[in-house]
Amino acid sequence: MKVKDTMMVTAEVSGMAGAANPCCSARSSRGRQHWSDASSPAHRSTSRRCMEDEAVYIAGGPSFVGISDPIISLVGEGPKRKVHLSPFFIEKRAVSGSQFRSFVEATGYVTEAERYGWSFVFHLLLDEPGRHESPVETPWWRKVDGACWHQPEGPGSSLQGREDHPAVHISWADASAYAHWCGGRLPTEAEWEFAARGALVDPRFPWGDEEPSDERIFCNIWQGQFPQVNDAVDGFVGTAPVESFLPNGYGLFNMVGNVWEWCSDTFKIRSVGKVARQRNADALRYSERVMKGGSYLCHISYCYRYRIAARSGRPADTSAGNTGFRVAFDQRVAAV
Numbered sequence: 001m002k003v004k005d006t007m008m009v010t011a012e013v014s015g016m017a018g019a020a021n022p023c024c025s026a027r028s029s030r031g032r033q034h035w036s037d038a039s040s041p042a043h044r045s046t047s048r049r050c051m052e053d054e055a056v057y058i059a060g061g062p063s064f065v066g067i068s069d070p071i072i073s074l075v076g077e078g079p080k081r082k083v084h085l086s087p088f089f090i091e092k093r094a095v096s097g098s099q100f101r102s103f104v105e106a107t108g109y110v111t112e113a114e115r116y117g118w119s120f121v122f123h124l125l126l127d128e129p130g131r132h133e134s135p136v137e138t139p140w141w142r143k144v145d146g147a148c149w150h151q152p153e154g155p156g157s158s159l160q161g162r163e164d165h166p167a168v169h170i171s172w173a174d175a176s177a178y179a180h181w182c183g184g185r186l187p188t189e190a191e192w193e194f195a196a197r198g199a200l201v202d203p204r205f206p207w208g209d210e211e212p213s214d215e216r217i218f219c220n221i222w223q224g225q226f227p228q229v230n231d232a233v234d235g236f237v238g239t240a241p242v243e244s245f246l247p248n249g250y251g252l253f254n255m256v257g258n259v260w261e262w263c264s265d266t267f268k269i270r271s272v273g274k275v276a277r278q279r280n281a282d283a284l285r286y287s288e289r290v291m292k293g294g295s296y297l298c299h300i301s302y303c304y305r306y307r308i309a310a311r312s313g314r315p316a317d318t319s320a321g322n323t324g325f326r327v328a329f330d331q332r333v334a335a336v
């Protein structure tokens with residue numbers, strides 16, 4: 001299918017010293033404006049594949065979302081607001097490539113990256129990055145034909161040897177379809193934050209307040225000079241297995257770093273400022289959804305988004321090599 005490419009990229013302006021602070025997540029809107037029919041008939045499958053022990057019970061109760069002193073402004077980290085959460089379950093790990101393969105094999109689901117015929121791949125992961133187009137404002141992304149969940153760097157690549165890494169090049173609709181198939185749904189942003197805190201009172205990170213360093217490694221982010229030199233002191237230039245590093249207090253792995261995780265919420269900034277209103281208008285226009293957790297491309301100097309309160313809004317049909325998801329459930333789903 002020939003797809004009208006409406007790839008567009010915007011930089012988000014940060015409140016950090018007034019410097020531009022674009023997000024490491026890719027941004028695309030590929031012409032699709034309607035989402036209710038985005039999933040294939042697989043969406044309606046009643047197959048239940050999620051193992052009972054893959055999700056943990058979260059009691060919920062009085063909680064909050066956001067922070068009162070946003071570090072990156074104009075993306076809606078604040079204000080801190082009270083919420084009340086019903087009990088829910090959330091998976092310990094992001095959905096892996098092999099789990100996503102089971103879904104595709106059972107249902108024949110075709111992802112949006114496959115339907116559109118391309119997805120974004122980080123330039124250092126490509127043998128010949130110069131062969132591919134890049135968005136002007138985020139030149140580290142390359143638009144790679146054929147890149148999708150089962151060939152993350154495009155034709156010639158595969159999941160071999162990294163089946164336990166998170167499924168990537170997953171759009172919001174793809175993630176939602178998988179979640180419904182296994183009897184769940186995407187978590188809300190408030191649920192995601194509650195889960196990420198791991199029973200700590202109000203930590204910056206899932207492990208507490210300690211900033212990661214080359215000596216103290218808690219998650220898969222960027223080390224070195226973004227976007228050209230990744231020292232990979234944490235062991236990973238790209239994705240890490242879904243069960244890497246220590247889990248948080250609830251037993252959840254990689255809530256920050258590794259891959260961005262889609263949430264169910266539509267993206268909105270709670271502010272009446274002019275810039276926020278413009279941003280919200282764009283978000284509405286492009287059916288943007290919330291992503292949480294940052295990715296293997298985050299770095300404090302550039303994209304300080306491996307914090308629990310950090311967020312990003314992206315058009316729902318965006319897919320990239322650093323975007324995945326995990327599933328939440330309202331009730332325990334028995335393994336089949």
Ligand SMILES: [Ca+2]
Binds near residue numbers: 221232233235237
């Ligand atoms: Ca890394």
Ligand SMILES: [Cu+2]
Binds near residue numbers: 024294295298299306
């Ligand atoms: Cu980032």
